[in-house]
Amino acid sequence: MKLIKIFSVTAVLLSLSLLHKLNAQVYFGIKGSYSIPFIRSSELKYDDFQDFILYKIRFIEQDVSPTISLFTYYRNELIYLQAEVAYRRVRSKFSSIDYLNFNDLTPVIHDKETNYVVIPLTAGIRFKNFKFGAGPVISIVAKENNVFEGLDFFEERRSTAEYGFSFTLGMALYRLHIDLSYEYQFNGVGDYLYFRENNQGFQQQTQFLNIGLGFLF
Numbered sequence: 226m227k228l229i230k231i232f233s234v235t236a237v238l239l240s241l242s243l244l245h246k247l248n249a250q251v252y253f254g255i256k257g258s259y260s261i262p263f264i265r266s267s268e269l270k271y272d273d274f275q276d277f278i279l280y281k282i283r284f285i286e287q288d289v290s291p292t293i294s295l296f297t298y299y300r301n302e303l304i305y306l307q308a309e310v311a312y313r314r315v316r317s318k319f320s321s322i323d324y325l326n327f328n329d330l331t332p333v334i335h336d337k338e339t340n341y342v343v344i345p346l347t348a349g350i351r352f353k354n355f356k357f358g359a360g361p362v363i364s365i366v367a368k369e370n371n372v373f374e375g376l377d378f379f380e381e382r383r384s385t386a387e388y389g390f391s392f393t394l395g396m397a398l399y400r401l402h403i404d405l406s407y408e409y410q411f412n413g414v415g416d417y418l419y420f421r422e423n424n425q426g427f428q429q430q431t432q433f434l435n436i437g438l439g440f441l442f
Contacts (some may be wrong), residue, residue, distance in 0.1 A: 259342035335372035
């Protein structure tokens with residue numbers, strides 16, 4: 226993952242340098258995207274010191290709102306650089322069973338909503354109306370709710386910034402841009418979950434398929 230981050234940052238910096246030296250054109254626009262998350266459901270069990278099960282938590286699914294972004298598009302005959310600032314809302318659904326409550330072992334549903342400011346940076350090459358690129362994705366947590374406060378020994382410790390990487394295949398038709406990107410998040414879907422001061426959350430990474438439609442002014 227470190228190599229991917231280094232590669233992506235290097236690619237963006239090189240593209241900026243080349244665009245500065247060559248005759249580049251700069252455009253601004255607005256873009257709407259629809260994201261399809263790919264992540265499997267999984268379950269974690271939490272024991273006490275005598276190996277007696279206290280809680281069972283299951284990650285069920287994740288839903289992503291349509292994304293609206295402002296973007297800048299720099300290009301010349303060979304390469305391009307695209308930078309965006311977007312808003313994204315992610316809803317993660319969990320269920321929990323509290324085995325300390327012997328009278329009621331019905332699963333309780335928890336809906337966690339996280340609002341992000343997302344900054345994708347993409348650098349790549351152009352061939353006629355097609356563009357091929359890759360780059361880092363920075364997601365800054367703007368707002369979230371804590372959903373496990375009612376369970377003893379649990380705490381949520383969320384990083385302010387989360388990181389990912391994306392590969393993009395796009396088509397530029399005059400002012401209309403169509404982008405199809407695969408996005409991989411380095412942070413786990415629930416790696417912010419701590420039990421008895423230890424990080425014991427869901428570590429599997431979220432993957433998105435993003436379909437975007439942009440218009441340049």
